[in-house]
Amino acid sequence: xxxxxxxxxxxxxxxxxxxxxxxxxxxxxxxxxxxxxxxxxxxxxxxxxxxxxxxxxxxxxxxxxxxxxxxxxxxxxxxxxxxxxxxxxxxxxxxxxxxxxxxxxxxxxxxxxxxxxxxxxxxxxxxxxxxxxxxxxxxxxxxxxxxxxxxxxxxxxxxxxxxxxxxxxxxxxxxxxxxxxxxxxxxxxxxxxxxxxxxxxxxxxxxxxxxxxxxxxxxxxxxxxxxxxxxxxxxxxxxxxxxxxxxxxxxxxxxxxxxxxxxxxxxxxxxxxxxxxxxxxxxxxxxxxxxxxxxxxxxxxxxxxxxxxxxxxxxxxxxxxxxxxxxxxxxxxxxxxxxxxxxxxxxxxxxxxxxxxxxxxxxxxxxxxxxxxxxxxxxxxxxxxxxxxxxxxxxxxxxxxxxxxxxxxxxxxxxxxxxxxxxxxxxxxxxxxxxxxxxxxxxxxxxxxxxxxxxxxxxxxxxxxxxxxxxxxxxxxxxxxxxxxxxxxxxxxxxxxxxxxxxxxxxxxxxxxxxxxxxxxxxxxxxxxxxxxxxxxxxxxxxxxxxxxxxxxxxxxxxxxxxxxxxxxxxxxxxxxxxxxxxxxxxxxxxxxxxxxxxxxxxxxxxxxxxxxxxxxxxxxxxxx
Numbered sequence: 001x002x003x004x005x006x007x008x009x010x011x012x013x014x015x016x017x018x019x020x021x022x023x024x025x026x027x028x029x030x031x032x033x034x035x036x037x038x039x040x041x042x043x044x045x046x047x048x049x050x051x052x053x054x055x056x057x058x059x060x061x062x063x064x065x066x067x068x069x070x071x072x073x074x075x076x077x078x079x080x081x082x083x084x085x086x087x088x089x090x091x092x093x094x095x096x097x098x099x100x101x102x103x104x105x106x107x108x109x110x111x112x113x114x115x116x117x118x119x120x121x122x123x124x125x126x127x128x129x130x131x132x133x134x135x136x137x138x139x140x141x142x143x144x145x146x147x148x149x150x151x152x153x154x155x156x157x158x159x160x161x162x163x164x165x166x167x168x169x170x171x172x173x174x175x176x177x178x179x180x181x182x183x184x185x186x187x188x189x190x191x192x193x194x195x196x197x198x199x200x201x202x203x204x205x206x207x208x209x210x211x212x213x214x215x216x217x218x219x220x221x222x223x224x225x226x227x228x229x230x231x232x233x234x235x236x237x238x239x240x241x242x243x244x245x246x247x248x249x250x251x252x253x254x255x256x257x258x259x260x261x262x263x264x265x266x267x268x269x270x271x272x273x274x275x276x277x278x279x280x281x282x283x284x285x286x287x288x289x290x291x292x293x294x295x296x297x298x299x300x301x302x303x304x305x306x307x308x309x310x311x312x313x314x315x316x317x318x319x320x321x322x323x324x325x326x327x328x329x330x331x332x333x334x335x336x337x338x339x340x341x342x343x344x345x346x347x348x349x350x351x352x353x354x355x356x357x358x359x360x361x362x363x364x365x366x367x368x369x370x371x372x373x374x375x376x377x378x379x380x381x382x383x384x385x386x387x388x389x390x391x392x393x394x395x396x397x398x399x400x401x402x403x404x405x406x407x408x409x410x411x412x413x414x415x416x417x418x419x420x421x422x423x424x425x426x427x428x429x430x431x432x433x434x435x436x437x438x439x440x441x442x443x444x445x446x447x448x449x450x451x452x453x454x455x456x457x458x459x460x461x462x463x464x465x466x467x468x469x470x471x472x473x474x475x476x477x478x479x480x481x482x483x484x485x486x487x488x489x490x491x492x493x494x495x496x497x498x499x500x501x502x503x504x505x506x507x508x509x510x511x512x513x514x515x516x517x518x519x520x521x522x523x524x525x526x527x528x529x530x531x532x533x534x535x536x537x538x539x540x541x542x543x544x545x546x547x548x549x550x551x552x553x554x555x556x557x558x559x560x561x562x563x564x565x566x567x568x569x570x571x572x573x574x575x576x577x578x579x580x581x582x583x584x585x586x587x588x589x590x591x592x593x594x595x596x597x598x599x600x601x602x603x604x605x606x607x608x609x610x611x612x613x614x615x616x617x618x619x620x621x622x623x624x625x
Contacts, residue, residue, distance in 0.1 A: 001359070002048045002236070002354060002355050002356070002369075002371065003048070003232075003234040003235065003236030003371065003372075004047070004048055004049075004051075004065060004232040004233065004234065004235055004236060005049060005051065005065070005228060005235075005236050005237060005238065005351075005354065005355075005372060005547075006065055006066070006225070006235065006237075006238050006239075007064065007065060007066035007067075007238070007239050007240075007241070008065070008067055008069070008225065008238060008239075008241070008252075008255075008256075009064070009066065009068040009070075009162040009240075009241040009242075010069045010240070010242045010243065010248040010251060010252040010255070011069075011070065011191075011240070011241075011242060011243025011244075011246060011248035011251075011252075011273070012070055012071065012074050012163075012183065012185075012186045012189060012239040012243065013186050013243045013273050013274075013275040013336060014070075014242055014243050014246075014273050014379055015068055015070045015074060015163040015249070016067075016143075016163045016275075016336050016337065016340035017241055017273055017340040017343050017344050017347070018066070018068055018163070018241055018344075019163040019164070019166060019167035019169075020166075020340055020341045020343075020344035020345075020528065021344040021347060021348060021526065022064050022066070022167065022169035022171075023167065023168055023344075023525040023527060024344060024345065024348050024522065024523065024525060024528075025046070025049055025050070025064070025169070025258075025348070025482070026168060026169045026525065027523040027525035028041065028044060028520065028523045029041070029046045029047070029050065030523075031520070031523055032046070035246050037566075038518045039361045039362055040361045040362075040363070041520060042357065042359040043356060043357055043361055043366045043518055043519055043520055044355050044356060044518070045353070045355050045356070045357050046355075046521055047386045048061065048236075048354070048355045049064060049065055049066075049355065050062045050064060050065060051063055051064075051065045051172075051228075051231055053172070058212075061170075063170065063171060063172040063175065063357035064169055064171055064172075064175060064177050065232075065568045066171070066175055066228075067174070067175050067176075067177060067221075067225060067227055067228060068171070068175060068176055068177065069179060069252075069255075070176075070177075070179065070183075071176075071178065071179050071180075071181040071182070071183040071189050071190065072179065072180060072181065072183065073182070073183040073184075074162065074163070074178075074180040074183045074189070075163070075164050075176070075178065076116050076118070076119075076160060076161065076162030076163075076164045076165060076229075076297075077115060077116040077117050077118040077119075077120055077122075077162075077164070078122060078162075078326065080162040082127045083399070085538060089262055089399055094177060107565050109184065114213070118164075118165075119151070119154070119155065119159070119160075119162075119164075119165035119166070120151040120154050121152050121154065121155060121165065121166060121527055122164065122165065122166075123147070123151070124144075124147055124148045124151045125148070125168055125185070127144070128144060128148065129534050130580065131144070131349065135148070142216070145381060146285040148526065149526065152166075152526045152527050152534070153297075153530075155337065155527060155529070156341070156529060156530060159446065160336075160337040161185070166337070166527035167527075168526075168527060169527065174224055174227055175224075177220065177221065177224055177238075179201060179217060179251075180201070180378075181219075182543050184514045185233030186274065186275055186336045189246075189250070189369075190247075191246050191247030191248055192246050192247070192561060193247065193248065193295065194245075194246065194295040194296070194298070194299040194593070194597075195246075195247065195249055195250050195298070195299040195303065196247065196250065196593075196596060196597030196598070197246065198247035198248065198250045198251040199247075199250070199597070199598070201215060201217045201247075201251060202215050202217065202218055202251065202254050207529065214400055217251075217256055218255060218258070221251075221255045222255065222258050222262075223260075225255070225258075225262075226262070227492055229262070229263060235263065235265035235266060236266070236267075236354065236371060236372045236373070237263075237266040237268060237269070237312075237372040237373065237376075238259065238263075238266065238267070238268045239250065239268075239269045239271070239347075239351065239374075240256065240268060240269065240270045240271065241271050241273055241347075242270060242271070242272060242273060242307075243273055243275070243598045244270075244272050244273075244299075244303035244307060244519075245272075245296065245299050245300060245303060245360035246276060246299070247400045247509055249299065249302070249303045249306075250302070250306075253303075253306045253307060253310060256268065256307075256310045256311070257310060259310075259364070261449055262309050262502065267312040267313070267350075267373050267376040268310065268311050268312050268313075269311070269312060269313045269315065269351070269372065269376060270307055270310075270311035270313065270314050270315065270390070271315050271317055271343075271347055272303065272307070272314060272315065272316045273317055273318075273319075273340075273343060274316065274318035274335055274459065275336055275339070275340075276318075276319070276321075276334045276335070276336060276339050277321070279341070290589040291592070291593065293584075293589075294584045294587065294589040294590040294592075294593050295593050297580045297584045298581065298584055298590055298594065299588075300577060300581075301577055301578075301580070301581035301607055301608075301611060302599075302607060304574075304577060304611065304614070305607045305610045305611055305614075307383050307390065308390040308392075308610075308614060309332060309390075310390070311390040311454055312376045312390060312391070313376050313379055313380060313390060313391050313392075313393055314379060314390040314391070314392050314393070315393045315394070315395055315458070315564070315570045316392075316394075316458050316460075317343050317346070317347075317457050317458060318339075318343075318394060318457065318458075319331075319333060319338070319340075319342045319343060319457065320333065320340035320455050320456070320457070321333045324398060325456070326397070326455045327340070327453070327533075328400055328402075328532065328533050328535060329342070329399065329531045329532060329533060330397070330531055330532070331529070333532040337529055338529050338531055340456075341529050341531065342397070342531075343457065343516075344398065345522060345560060346395055346396070346397045346401055346457055346560075346562055347395075347397070348522070348567045349481055349522065349560045349561070349562045350395055350477070350479060350480050350562040350564045350623070351372075351375075352479050352516070352518055353368055353370045353372060353375065353477070353479055353514070353516040353518075354369075354371055354372045354375060356368075356516070356518055357369070358416065361519040361520075362492050362519075363489055363490070363491045363492055364491045364492040364516045364519065364520040364594065365492065366492060366517065366519065367493065367496050367514070367516065367517050368496070368514060368515050368517060369516065369518030370514065370516070371491075374390070375514070378475050378477065378512060378514055379391050379393045379475050379476075379477065379564065379565070379566045380566070381474065381566065381617060381618070391566055392566065392570045392574075392614075392618075393561070393564050393565060393566050394456065394457075394458035394461040394463060394534075394564075394565055394566075394567055394569070394570075395456075395457045395458055395562060395564050396456050396457065396463050396562065396563040396565070397454060397455050397457055397560070397561070397562055398452040398453070398454045398457060398560065398561040398562075398576075399455075399558070399560050400415075400532070400536055400540040400542060400555075400558040401480060401483065401484075401524075401558075401559040401560055401561040402542050402559065403484055403485050403486045403539075403541070403542065404480075404483050404484065404485050404490055404494075404495055404498040404500075404503070405485070405497070405498045405501065406485040406487060406490075406494075406530075407484060424508065425594075441472075442487070444578075445574060451502050451503070451506070452504075453562065454563060458551050460569075460573045460576070461567060461569050461570070462569065463563070463565065463567065463569075463572060467592070472511070472567065472568050473511050473565045473566065473567045473568075474511055474512065474565075474566045474567065474568065475511055475512040475513070475514075475565065475566045476511060476512075476513050476514070476563055476564065476565030476566070477513075477514040477515075477516070477563070478499060478513070478514070478516065478561065478562070478563050479515075479516045479518070479561065479562050479563045479564075479566070480484065480496075480499060480516070480517045480518070480559070480560075480561045481516075481517075481518045481519075481520060481521055481522060481559060481560050481561075482518070482519065482520060482521020482522065482540065482558070482559040482560070482563075483495035483498070483517060483559050484539075484540065484541060484559050485498075489519075491519075492517040492518065492519055493517075495517040497516045499515055499517070500515070516571070521539075521540060521557040521558055521559050521560070522540075522557060522559070522560045523556075523557050524554065524555050524557055524558060524560050526554075530553060530554060532554075532555045534547040534549065534551075535547065536549070536555055536558065537549050538553060538554075538555060538556050539555075539556060539557055539558070540555060540557060540558030540559050563573045568618055570615075570618045571615055571618035571619050573614045574611060574614050574615035574618065577611055578608065578611040578612050578615055579610055581607065581611055582608055585604045585607075585608065
């Protein structure tokens with residue numbers, strides 16, 4: 001059976017991604033009791049990410065095996081009671097009095113802000129949780145479901161300000177850690193001003209990794225991580241979501257340094273989450289823009305250098321700013337509620353092989369199940385393993401995954417130079433004809449979408465695998481869940497065969513490769529944003545020619561494909577970062593930023609040399625992979 005994985009989240013945007021991620025897990029686990037879905041849901045071991053505990057009434061509860069670290073105020077109108085249920089914050093018992101200095105004899109006035117209201121979706125969830133469903137008739141159940149769906153629709157647009165507005169997963173009270181600070185939005189909080197913004201939380205020190213004394217904040221973080229680690233029977237490792245382009249990066253680095261020490265040998269996969277970029281305010285002084293630019297570049301350099309010492313695998317992620325990269329989605333790139341949903345679906349699918357069982361479904365048993373250690377070892381170059389540094393991996397996504405080819409034999413014949421093929425005009429005519437030839441032609445066109453039109457979620461990495469562009473992959477891991485052909489759901493064996501046939505079309509893609517197919521598609525929860533285009537059907541079929549579902553009807557589940565790969569493109573990616581770091585660190589604006597972070601010239605030179613060394617590790621031909 002798969003081993004347990006602990007999830008850690010640092011940052012406000014990471015909280016957005018985490019809320020979607022755990023909604024997806026909660027929805028998938030709910031399929032275990034669904035009629036017609038239980039056989040498919042059994043292919044995933046939900047105990048890998050969830051822990052079972054008894055509540056005060058003796059009933060078994062399932063809680064995410066996770067801790068979310070964010071600033072006080074980021075949770076909006078929801079707090080967490082001792083039994084883990086979401087409740088309104090409790091007001092003071094006295095409305096007109098407050099503690100005051102004993103030497104003050106003057107008049108005291110209390111100015112209290114209005115409580116932050118919960119979203120209509122959370123309110124409706126609470127109402128359903130208190131309902132005695134055994135006494136509810138079908139008509140009342142339908143009414144409440146309609147009310148819940150209407151509340152979920154209110155989340156679209158600007159209806160979400162806090163991650164708790166749409167999170168339906170119930171956390172253990174120790175899984176939510178509110179840090180001291182100011183918060184007013186994903187981009188506006190006291191740790192938004194770069195790597196050094198968290199120095200006060202950690203007692204100062206170079207890069208936030210060491211100070212005169214250990215802070216109470218770090219002690220509290222370590223205590224919560226140990227609580228989850230000790231609850232595991234066999235800990236496989238950690239997956240970490242981090243806003244490492246903010247002060248949360250330094251905070252995470254300080255916390256993960258102890259995690260690595262306490263759990264030596266356990267792999268740690270770190271997803272560096274980049275929220276949608278905001279344009280600089282019009283008319284801002286040039287010196288302010290220069291300082292902001294220097295701060296962003298230096299923060300990225302600090303994050304890559306420090307996290308590469310701690311993580312086993314480092315995966316930078318950002319939703320594509322160009323919506324054409326995901327042609328079957330209609331999302332707002334600048335809306336954190338939308339972009340975080342895309343990243344959550346990608347992370348969930350990319351690491352799905354580490355949670356699969358051998359249980360057979362009507363579409364066959366999952367193929368390609370692995371463990372976290374083996375997956376990390378595949379994608380981490382031997383040169384970096386020997387140096388104790390992280391491997392860098394890029395992530396590509398097809399959401400939804402277009403139809404797979406049903407007739408792989410025809411696809412193989414097209415690759416065989418010994419078989420005569422019709423001229424393009426004849427081929428086009430045949431593809432528009434009726435019968436098997438027309439179906440095969442349409443399927444082949446759909447297959448091209450799977451590999452060539454996947455969207456890169458890693459900024460600066462194209463994933464084209466063009467040897468002329470030094471973009472050859474050294475190792476890669478594919479995962480297809482809920483794969484479909486034009487005629488319906490595909491078995492796991494057929495999906496794997498179709499993927500292999502597609503990969504053989506590109507000789508230069510031959511590298512160390514892991515492939516995985518799972519029968520369970522991505523279950524789309526109700527609060528997931530309505531970002532699927534009308535060409536996507538209720539079950540994830542793609543029909544670009546006409547609307548596949550009526551207005552107002554959402555997508556219930558969808559096939560997804562991810563490609564997690566270690567590529568030689570990271571050589572240029574790291575060289576570019578090294579060059580930008582060196583330029584900014586030598587400039588007046590950059591030097592001023594580093595001084596405020598207590599980073600001396602020797603420390604800056606160390607970071608610069610480390611970035612240069614990381615780039616050099618990808619300069620080889622990949623013989624040491």
